[in-house]
Amino acid sequence: MNLNEWLRMNRRCLLAGACVSLLLMLPGCATLGPNVSKAVTIEYDQVMNFESFRFKDPISVQGHFQKNEWFGVGSYGDQGRWLVYVICAIRNDGPSQESFNFNISNFYVNHEDASWRYGPPPDGAFAMLNHNLYPADGLETAALWxxxxxxxxxxxxxxxxxxxxxxxxxxxxxxxxxxxxxxETEIFRPELPLRYEGAPVVMVSRNNRPELGGDLENPVSHSGMPTECRPPPLN
Structure with missing residues (x-):
């Protein structure tokens, strides 16, 4: 039995805070060792993937060579996607719990033999909305982020x-x-487990497929960003 199958079978137990002893049987969770009773469970839903985003209002951004008006951001040369996760629950109620130091910068995913963290994308990843062959330089990336x-x-x-x-x-x-x-279907919809750096944490996915969000012609906006977790699938 793999980890995802185990989590699906024991979801109710995990969410009820009753699985501390069972966690010891999880492959990969043995590293928690004596800290298993202090493990924090973070439940999440990968709700959406999107390619481009429209700002509420245009912003004027100074680059290395000139100043430009940016109405939003796309992905330079169609080379990347934004994955949107919603944190449904943080369960920190085991028998030996202490305060949990939440840090959004500790979230990451593994993809294409590398780890990709929450934070600014690499220089050149942002592109001008509706002109995805104009990449942002380092100065622009900082302001756009x-x-x-x-x-x-x-x-x-x-x-x-x-x-x-x-x-x-x-x-x-x-x-x-x-x-x-x-x-294009595979390109637009990567489904990647969300991870958290720092023990002891157990990540639990709701195992829903992400929706397809904004493309270059129909960018997502602030009002279109997901605000809820979806129920897990029945099967």
């Missing part, structure tokens, strides 16, 4: 959570490249 983050992130960067259960519905949006897919 500040605006993008303000419109896509709805939770704190850091927060100390006391023992208990929180249903935050905070978004985590991570950029990943795509270079190894054969067709």
């Amino acid at each position: 500040k605006q993008f983050r303000a419109e896509t992130q709805n939770g704190p960067d850091k927060m100390v959570l006391p023992p208990g259960v929180t249903f935050p519905l905070w978004r985590v949006v991570i950029w990943v490249p795509h270079t190894q897919y054969a067709n």
Whole structure:
């Protein structure tokens, strides 16, 4: 039995906070060792993938060579996607729990033999909306990320959570490249497990397929960003 099958079978147990002893049987969770009783469970839903985003209002951004008006951002040369995760629940109510230091920068995904973290994309990944062959330079990327983050992130960067259960519905949006897919459906819809750096944490996916969000012709906007977790599939 693999990890995803185990989590599906024991979802109710995990969400009830009754699986501390069972966690010891999970492949990959043995590293928790004596900290298993302090493990925090983070449940999430990968709700959407999107290619382009329209800002509420255009922003004027100074680059290395000139100043441009940016109405939003796309993906330069169609080379990447933004993956949108919603944090459904943070369960920190085991028998030996301590305060949990939540840090959004600790979220990451593994993709194409590399780890991709929450934070600004690489220089050149942002492109001008409706002109995806104009990449952002380093100065532009910093300013564009500040605006993008303000419109896509709805939770704190850091927060100390006391023992208990929180249903935050905070978004985590991570950029990943795509270079190894054969067709547009695969390119647009990577399904990647969300991970959290720092033990002891167990990540539990709701195993829903992400919706297809904004493309270059119909970018997603702040009002179109997901705000809820979907129920897990019945089967």
